[in-house]
Amino acid sequence: MKSKATLKNILLSQRLIALSTLAVLFVFFSIFGKNFLTQNSMVSLLESTYYIICLAFGMTFVISTGGIDLSIGCVAMCGALIGGVAYDEWGMPIGVALIVTILVATCFGVINGFLIAYCHIPPFVATMGTQYLAQGFGYIVSQVQTMRYPIITSEDGWFKRVFYKSLEGFPMGVLYMVLLFVIAFFLFRYTQLGKYACAIGSNCEATRLSGVNTKHWILLVYIIAGIFAGLAGVFYSATYTSVLPGSGSGMEMNAIAAVVIGGTSLAGGTGTMLGTIIGVFIMAVLKNGLLTIGIQQQWQVLFTGLAVLLAVMLDIYRGMKVKRS
Template sequence: MQVKGNIKIIKAYIAGPGLQKVIAVGALIVLYLFFSFFGNHFFTLDTFVSILDSSYYIGFMAIGITFVIITGGIDLSAGTVMVGSALIGGVAYNVWKFPIALCLVVVMFSAVLFGVFNGILVGKLGLPPFIATLGTQFISLGYCSVIAKVQTQTYPSLNSPDGWFKQLVYKNNGFPMGAVWLALSFLLAWVLLNKTVLGRYTYAIGSNEEAVELSGIKSSSWKVLVYIVNGLFCGFAGIIYAATYSSITPQTGNGQEMYAIAACVIGGTSLAGGIGSLSGTILGVFVISVLKTGLLSMSLPVQWQQVLIGVVVLLAVLMDVIRSRKAKKA
């Protein structure tokens, strides 16, 4: 009986995100050691800070997208919503002359509105998430550029009177404040996903939406809420993106969501839905960040960086497919 019980535990572990999280930890260690030996000045404090800097906006997006993927959905608009919301915030600062604090509220509000829009398309109108969010990607890409009149928007520099927001959310006397906010956002998302009704229904919808409906729960309303949560974290990503890059260029952002989706899958979140964890997602974010920073330290052309990151994404999806097959056999 004990042996059978142990076998069941092992099978459940393989079926869940646990094994892939272990693999993600191993990949993170191997990549860090590899680039430390073969990269140029990789094993330094400055490089470590660079890894953190490149993980912030990807991390915020990935946290929100984790909720969506667990429901069995996807969000292809997160990158353009992130940049587009930051662009509208820049218009509020440069053209509408809003105080910088109110501009940050505009960034959050814009991203949440796009989240509501995605939620209505997927939850209420029943559009496939892939098609719905692909449409939102183009809408956010174009509409935000129209508001900005296709003009690059700039945020105040770190040393200017309005640069306090960068010290608050990005970097203060060299201290990576972004890491603090990412950790706080992780804790908030973890509570939502693991300790609330929203989290339970998120997993339930991804596991068996039909059973959820038969139990009398309106899954459509909960899907809307999940996409709103995703929009909220895209807003956080937009603020940290503005703090990091200062200049926001119209017609950009598409493709950034792929890093976040890859991070989710690397961390064990199943594209089939019903399985995933935020701790795994954060591991995946750092795998992507170490890979990007490490390839730069080896002076590899950008084209080859994209190729290798694409290979990592394909391997992560392949691992997800293999895990799903093993789960069905179990």
């Protein structure tokens, strides 16, 4: 009982640290950054987070089980590519193409879940394999051609006006991010999916012996991650219009970094959707803010890596503190 109370306090303190870090970064770049605190800059910052937030929500479920998903970025882009093929080459309506995007990503989630839950392949190995499968599948179906989605003023421009930006310039994606956060938060906090995901991460064997079908729930977790990856593909397509074959590699690292910075333990057993969304914005503010003070891209990568290392060290410290309690 004492251990649970200690863990709850530590999780709360880490979320407060993450929120404080976000506030400090925001104030710092507002003061020292050039044009950081402008309407265009803030809208651009929000737009750069849409697809990462979707990936990070799915990753939170996965990491809470003690697993990992290295395929999620390539899966999202594979779905977006094939959705683009459905629209550009197969002549499908844009609405159907978006459904194809989500279905393709969900299928890869099913494959990941089956390999990990029923074939007992370690998550790192299984998802690294499906990462390359998704890339290769995207290459083959698209014939290594860039897929283009409709622009905002075209006949099918409603797609961008609904998922990206209205004609008046309002960032529509914000509304969807709020909705997806509510859904992800509810699933993780108040349903069996979230409770069993954390239980599996804490002690999979003990959870299985207590009568829980752990294979079923692990499979479902990776399916959820696949669905969120599909949604990430939709928002990426709406934001950037063009989808390049082979893109997506590295997006999973941004999602993992955001989840860990937000306070979800890499060891599994705990997770927080609120912390995850804070982590995403820390990464986005850091990336956009460094640009406004003239820091080149290679230094941005360095600072991002340092942020991840600090988050992992804090996670290790948290685990040690819980064990001592």
